[in-house]
Amino acid sequence: MELDVLKELGNIGAGHAATSLSQLLGKEVNMTVPEVKIREIRNLFNEFITDIVAGVIVALQDLDEKKSGYLYIMFPEESSKKIANNLFGLGELDDEMYESTIMEVGNILSSAFCDASADFMGIILLPSPPSFAVDVPAAVVDSVVSQMAKKSDHVILFETSLSSDSDIEIYLALLPEPCLLKDIMKIMEQI
Amino acid sequence: MNSKILSISNKSGKAVFLTKRDVLVKSYCSLSSTCPSRDYCQSCDLIDAAKNYLMDGKANSGITTLDGELSAGIGEYQVRKKVLLEAMGLGSCVGVILFDMSTGICGIAHVLLPGASQKGETKYAETAIEKMLEDMVSQGVRKSKIVSKFAGGAQVFKHMNLEILKIGNRNAISVEETLIKYKIPILAKDVGGEVGRNVIFNPVDGSMIVKYTKGGVVWL
Numbered sequence: 001m002e003l004d005v006l007k008e009l010g011n012i013g014a015g016h017a018a019t020s021l022s023q024l025l026g027k028e029v030n031m032t033v034p035e036v037k038i039r040e041i042r043n044l045f046n047e048f049i050t051d052i053v054a055g056v057i058v059a060l061q062d063l064d065e066k067k068s069g070y071l072y073i074m075f076p077e078e079s080s081k082k083i084a085n086n087l088f089g090l091g092e093l094d095d096e097m098y099e100s101t102i103m104e105v106g107n108i109l110s111s112a113f114c115d116a117s118a119d120f121m122g123i124i125l126l127p128s129p130p131s132f133a134v135d136v137p138a139a140v141v142d143s144v145v146s147q148m149a150k151k152s153d154h155v156i157l158f159e160t161s162l163s164s165d166s167d168i169e170i171y172l173a174l175l176p177e178p179c180l181l182k183d184i185m186k187i188m189e190q191i
Numbered sequence: 192m193n194s195k196i197l198s199i200s201n202k203s204g205k206a207v208f209l210t211k212r213d214v215l216v217k218s219y220c221s222l223s224s225t226c227p228s229r230d231y232c233q234s235c236d237l238i239d240a241a242k243n244y245l246m247d248g249k250a251n252s253g254i255t256t257l258d259g260e261l262s263a264g265i266g267e268y269q270v271r272k273k274v275l276l277e278a279m280g281l282g283s284c285v286g287v288i289l290f291d292m293s294t295g296i297c298g299i300a301h302v303l304l305p306g307a308s309q310k311g312e313t314k315y316a317e318t319a320i321e322k323m324l325e326d327m328v329s330q331g332v333r334k335s336k337i338v339s340k341f342a343g344g345a346q347v348f349k350h351m352n353l354e355i356l357k358i359g360n361r362n363a364i365s366v367e368e369t370l371i372k373y374k375i376p377i378l379a380k381d382v383g384g385e386v387g388r389n390v391i392f393n394p395v396d397g398s399m400i401v402k403y404t405k406g407g408v409v410w411l
Contacts, residue, residue, distance in 0.1 A: 041303075041314070042264030045280045052405060059353055103350060129352040136404045138280025139387025140347055142265065143356040146283060146303045149266060149314050 002181045003156070005188055007036045009117055010158035010174050016116035017109040017172065018162050024108065025086055027164045034160035041149050047157065048137035053171075054080040054099075055140045056106025059128040060114065062183065068125055069176035070144045071113060073106045074137055079168045086168075103130045109172070122187055123180075144175060151178065196257040196275055197244065198395040203236045205410060207275065207393055207400065209260070213245045219391055219400045221410040255395045266314030268300035268323045270330065276392040278343075280404075283359035285316065285343035285366050285382070286390030288399055289323055289375065291336040297394045298323040302343075305358070305365035316365040324373060339370050340399040340411060342381040342390045349385065359383070379411035 011034055022029040039047055053074040060068045075083065084093050084101040093101070107130050114125040133140045148155050158174040197208045206220040220226065220237065244254050260275040265284065269276060276299040278286030290297035300319040307317035328334055344363030348356055363382040370377055379399055381388075387404035399411045 040264075042267045044265050045262075048280075050280075057348075057353070057356070059355075099349065130350070131348045131352045131356060132350040133347040134349065135282065135347045135387040136280055139282030139345070139404055142281070142303065143283040143348075143358050145265065146314075146358050147355055149303050153266075153312075 002185060003036050003038075005184050006156065006158060006176060006181060007034060009121055009123065009184060010034050010036070010160065012116045012120050013113035013174070014160045014162070014172055016112040020108050020112040021105075021162055021164070021170070024105065025083065025164060025168070027168075029162050029164045032161045032163075034158060036156065036158050038154050038156050041145055041153055041155055044141075044145060044155065045138045048141065049074075049076075049171075050136055050138075052077060052134060052136055054102050054132070054134045055137065056103055056110075056130045056132055057140070057144060058106065058110040058130050060125040060180075061128065062126070063124055066179060067147075067177050068180040068183070069174060071110045071127070072137070072141060072144070072173040072175065073109055074171040074173070075102055075105075076169060076171075079170060082168050099132055103132045106130045106132075109170075121184070123184060141173075141175075148175065148177065156181075194259075195245070196260060197241050198255045198257060198393055199237050199240050199253060200396060201236055201240060201253045205396065205398065206237045206241075207391070208238075208241045210241075210245065215241070219393075219402060219408055221398075221408075223408045257395070263299050263301040265301055266303045266312070266319075268298055268313055268319050268326075270296065270298035270323060270326045271394075272296055273394055276394070278390045281343040281388045281390060282345055282347045283343075283356075283362055285341055285359075285362045286388070287316075287320060287323075287339065287341040287366055287370075288390070288392045289320070289327060289337050289339050290392070290394065290397055291327070291332045291338070292397055293336055294330075294332050295394060296327055296330050296332050297392060298327055299390070299392055302362055302366060305361040316362060317369045320366070320369045320373065324375075337375055338378050338397075339375045340377070340379040340392075341366050341370075342399060342401045342411070343388055344382040345384050345387055347385060347387055381409065381411060
């Protein structure tokens with residue numbers, strides 16, 4: 001039950017992120033059917049692609065500044081270059097411009113995600129400013145996982161991907177804290 | 192067996208080759224930073240030695256086969272003999288290796304958090320090292336013979352807006368303090384930086400092989 005509701009939250013959030021991406025790029029964006037899974041932390045290495053990706057991590061908080069979870073938006077190298085070039089229409093971007101572009105795209109997508117969860121489900125999630133890293137996802141996500149590992153041996157993963165024109169692909173992962181699940185259930189009971 | 196793991200060392204350098212059906216699938220080479228063919232191995236002393244061995248199966252000097260590879264998952268440790276030990280995809284995590292060359296028993300831990308656990312959870316640095324140490328001693332290693340190497344604890348975020356993500360440094364410090372506390376000599380370490388690592392331990396010569404996720408291999 002909790003997982004179904006989480007899937008719905010992710011679905012609505014990711015759907016709106018897809019719309020924002022579509023508006024940003026002026027292109028059609030498709031979203032894959034999302035998946036929710038519970039995984040043991042020790043096996044987490046196998047859950048992610050092993051390529052280097054540009055990644056943006058945003059922490060989500062509720063109104064009491066309690067951590068609700070994390071959004072991790074992954075841009076494979078080719079896609080991130082395409083997106084940056086698409087937005088600027090330039091051939092070559094310097095590193096700094098490219099990085100801040102991807103961070104801003106991550107910011108826009110996570111804000112769309114949070115807006116949707118507030119509008120449609122009444123769940124308030126406030127995104128933190130984005131943090132940016134280029135590396136293999138396993139190495140990026142371990143500092144987030146370490147936060148969750150203090151309380152549990154498992155993590156819940158909501159995953160989906162957004163794609164456009166067959167050459168742009170973005171992976172989106174939501175790692176909720178257990179309290180987010182509780183909050184969702186509380187709100188659902190009131191309806 | 193279809194897959195073989197060879198550890199080769201000769202005058203020119205050292206390498207570990209992972210082969211499947213006599214085809215080279217992966218290599219960790221101590222010469223890779225100066226090697227003209229980079230990761231795409233073509234031909235050199237080391238490769239020729241490996242090929243000869245695979246063809247005639249004769250044990251040459253400087254070639255040792257290993258009994259497989261084993262990876263420690265996040266927050267786990269593994270203790271084995273004659274097996275290539277791995278801790279993959281380390282960002283803020285630290286790969287800690289304890290080994291004893293006289294018995295050949297070695298262990299690797301994939302440490303996720305600094306400090307110790309009340310419940311004996313091996314995701315914490317201190318607890319992981321303690322348990323791995325106990326495990327090795329119970330398998331017949333004299334504690335005074337154990338030495339250590341470790342790598343990891345990077346800070347992969349280039350633009351960082353969350354304090355809690357700065358955990359790599361704390362992990363590395365916690366590992367080092369624990370090793371000092373248990374008087375285990377530290378033979379090599381490679382910590383910090385901005386790049387993720389894969390840490391591999393070759394039990395044949397006790398080298399820690401650090402493969403950076405963005406390319407580059409060092410033998411320590």
